[in-house]
Amino acid sequence: MATSAAAQKPTGELRVSKDSTVVPAKKTVKIDPLAPSRAAFYSAILPGLGQAYNKKYWKVPIVYGAMGTSLYFYFDNNKKYNQYRDAYKRRLAGYNDDEFQYLDNDRLISAQRFYQRNRDLSLLITAAFYILNIVDANVDAHLKQFNVSDDLSVVPDVYQTDINQMPNVGLTLNYRF
Numbered sequence: 001m002a003t004s005a006a007a008q009k010p011t012g013e014l015r016v017s018k019d020s021t022v023v024p025a026k027k028t029v030k031i032d033p034l035a036p037s038r039a040a041f042y043s044a045i046l047p048g049l050g051q052a053y054n055k056k057y058w059k060v061p062i063v064y065g066a067m068g069t070s071l072y073f074y075f076d077n078n079k080k081y082n083q084y085r086d087a088y089k090r091r092l093a094g095y096n097d098d099e100f101q102y103l104d105n106d107r108l109i110s111a112q113r114f115y116q117r118n119r120d121l122s123l124l125i126t127a128a129f130y131i132l133n134i135v136d137a138n139v140d141a142h143l144k145q146f147n148v149s150d151d152l153s154v155v156p157d158v159y160q161t162d163i164n165q166m167p168n169v170g171l172t173l174n175y176r177f
Contacts, residue, residue: 031145036139036142038141039137040135040137043136043138048060048133050134050137050140050141053141054137054140054141054144059136066129067129070129074119074126077115077119078115078119080115081115081119083099083100084108084115085112087100088108088109088112091105156169156170157170157171158170
């Protein structure tokens with residue numbers, strides 16, 4: 001704080017006046033360096049818990065919807081794969097009284113491969129959503145601590161080139177201390 005002192009009386013009395021141009025102190029944000037790793041750990045333990053830790057509650061249903069949908073397709077494709085596999089095994093054993101009597105052996109093998117591929121793909125997508133859940137919680141916790149004050153701004157700018165005096169559009173980065 002800037003002060004000015006003026007001795008007006010010879011008795012040693014000192015007058016202090018406040019400077020009117022003093023900028024108020026900025027609000028500081030406490031940074032927790034362990035918050036991103038904690039959010040990622042929580043999401044790894046229970047999907048969606050890291051999003052709740054970051055107070056992004058609207059993301060929790062998205063996490064469970066994505067993982068639940070892909071798990072549903074995994075179990076559905078696994079059930080159909082087992083049905084076609086069991087029917088093919090029964091055909092090899094000499095029985096022909098299954099629910100797929102209208103299909104020949106080549107069609108049963110083709111159906112097995114189709115549902116096996118879809119089952120494996122559904123499991124891969126489930127794992128990708130699980131990893132994405134962890135990464136999202138980590139990145140969101142990092143961005144929560146990111147400085148978004150008015151001291152840093154990006155504004156569009158129109159300027160003329162020195163060569164042909166044509167207007168160009170660009171961005172200007174302003175940083176104030």
